[in-house]
Amino acid sequence: MGYIEQVLERVNNRDPDQPVFHQAVEEVLESLAPVLDRHPEFERAGILERLVEPERVIMFRVPWTDDDGGVHVNRGFRVQFNNALGPYKGGLRFHPSVRLDIVKFLGFEQIFKNALTTRPIGGGKGGSDFDPKGRSDAEVMRFCQSFMTELHRHIGPNVDVPAGDIGVGGREIGFMYGQYKRLTRSWEGVLTGKAYGWGGSLIRPEATGYGTMYFLRELLNDRGVDITGKRCTISGSGNVAQFCTEKALDLGGVVVSLSDSGGSIHVPNGIDRDMLAWIMELKNDRRGRISEVAERFDGVTYREGQRPWDIPCEIALPCATQNELDGDEAQALVDNGCVAVCEGANMPCTPEAVAVLHKSGAGFGPAKAANAGGVATSALEMTQNATFDNWTRTEVDNKLESIMKAVYKQSAEAAEEYGDKGNIQRGANIAGFLLVARAMQDQGVV
Numbered sequence: 001m002g003y004i005e006q007v008l009e010r011v012n013n014r015d016p017d018q019p020v021f022h023q024a025v026e027e028v029l030e031s032l033a034p035v036l037d038r039h040p041e042f043e044r045a046g047i048l049e050r051l052v053e054p055e056r057v058i059m060f061r062v063p064w065t066d067d068d069g070g071v072h073v074n075r076g077f078r079v080q081f082n083n084a085l086g087p088y089k090g091g092l093r094f095h096p097s098v099r100l101d102i103v104k105f106l107g108f109e110q111i112f113k114n115a116l117t118t119r120p121i122g123g124g125k126g127g128s129d130f131d132p133k134g135r136s137d138a139e140v141m142r143f144c145q146s147f148m149t150e151l152h153r154h155i156g157p158n159v160d161v162p163a164g165d166i167g168v169g170g171r172e173i174g175f176m177y178g179q180y181k182r183l184t185r186s187w188e189g190v191l192t193g194k195a196y197g198w199g200g201s202l203i204r205p206e207a208t209g210y211g212t213m214y215f216l217r218e219l220l221n222d223r224g225v226d227i228t229g230k231r232c233t234i235s236g237s238g239n240v241a242q243f244c245t246e247k248a249l250d251l252g253g254v255v256v257s258l259s260d261s262g263g264s265i266h267v268p269n270g271i272d273r274d275m276l277a278w279i280m281e282l283k284n285d286r287r288g289r290i291s292e293v294a295e296r297f298d299g300v301t302y303r304e305g306q307r308p309w310d311i312p313c314e315i316a317l318p319c320a321t322q323n324e325l326d327g328d329e330a331q332a333l334v335d336n337g338c339v340a341v342c343e344g345a346n347m348p349c350t351p352e353a354v355a356v357l358h359k360s361g362a363g364f365g366p367a368k369a370a371n372a373g374g375v376a377t378s379a380l381e382m383t384q385n386a387t388f389d390n391w392t393r394t395e396v397d398n399k400l401e402s403i404m405k406a407v408y409k410q411s412a413e414a415a416e417e418y419g420d421k422g423n424i425q426r427g428a429n430i431a432g433f434l435l436v437a438r439a440m441q442d443q444g445v446v
């Protein structure tokens, strides 16, 4: 049995109840065979065995009371996966589906994504099985305060700097930051995604979506495709989906769908800026459902319980959650003339979907490269906090754009160097891995 197979077997046997984590590990390790052949020193240093084991896993009780005085107990997590390159960095997810398996998968992916940004940040992730849907602001605040009451002992601006993810936006970051500040008596850049005016960076809210579109543009350029007039199907309607849509409009794309966990909307003539502004207000302020768009606007069809991948398009951008685009759906996209799929969400395409895309010759932008703009801009927020400085919108946006171009270039070059030109998934895994593996080697067996 080869080195990679041995490590995969150990991961599967150690935690048989973590299938999504196994999926993420397998996806990375299987890309690395040509690197490990060329660099036997990584096996001697036990790099893979150490990479797949988080440095630290923190699990804790989060008790809180609802508006009627009822007591609830959720579970909190922080997985500090790898800090070879810098303080642990990665989002917090609040969603009922959160369990250790999901947090480990996200934390593992984050190691390589953060490396690709070339900022000094390690990989981590956290969250809770708390569901903010339908909760009042006061309930969300009490939950966030209770969550931070435990988490604050494990994080710090040079230790671990969490950010948002599904279910954690500006409101939740504000409540958690307030509690951290109260408990530690210090104002420091311990969370990113803060509001502008008290430590936040301009462009951070937009960064993941904008960055995904900058990355997509590089992918399309390489294939001689111009995005102007191309139909884009987008899933989700949260932070990433909203700003992918905004940047797609800036670049001349036609966005024909959005979705939430209830279903999707089809907008054959494309979402315009007025409709997008209305959707942002619906989702961010009124916290409503995507179905309401069809009630408010003519020419919009709501498709209950359906994902958008059967809608004809040239470009698909899954921006909701993991494993939301399967092999059959990828085939439907390809059959309808889709030329590129770029992952705004983390691991939204199943391995079967990725195989279909690679076989068909469609472009594929993997999450750990394509959506790295969010964490890259979080690192820019950390720099601004550390220097007590604020940069302009243009300054941050320009840095984001050049980081995304560099992420694409590194991934494309690594794919070519290791004999698989055009396979950006393999290239991103290899480029990210090499940065982390070399740092781990330099730092000894720790």
Ligand code: NDP
Pocket: 164, 165, 166, 167, 168, 169, 208, 236, 237, 238, 239, 240, 241, 259, 260, 261, 262, 319, 320, 321, 322, 344, 345, 346, 371, 374, 375
């Ligand atoms: P939000 O909470 O803002 O939005 C999530 C969207 O996805 C909502 O429309 C939600 O619908 C939908 N969704 C969530 N879970 C499911 C599900 N199980 N099935 C169908 N739809 C679902 O999150 P973000 O936009 O921040 O995150 C989206 C993805 O992007 C995640 O994979 C996240 O890890 C990734 N990401 C986010 C970054 C960021 O900066 N925010 C950075 C990098 C990656 P509903 O409202 O009905 O739940």
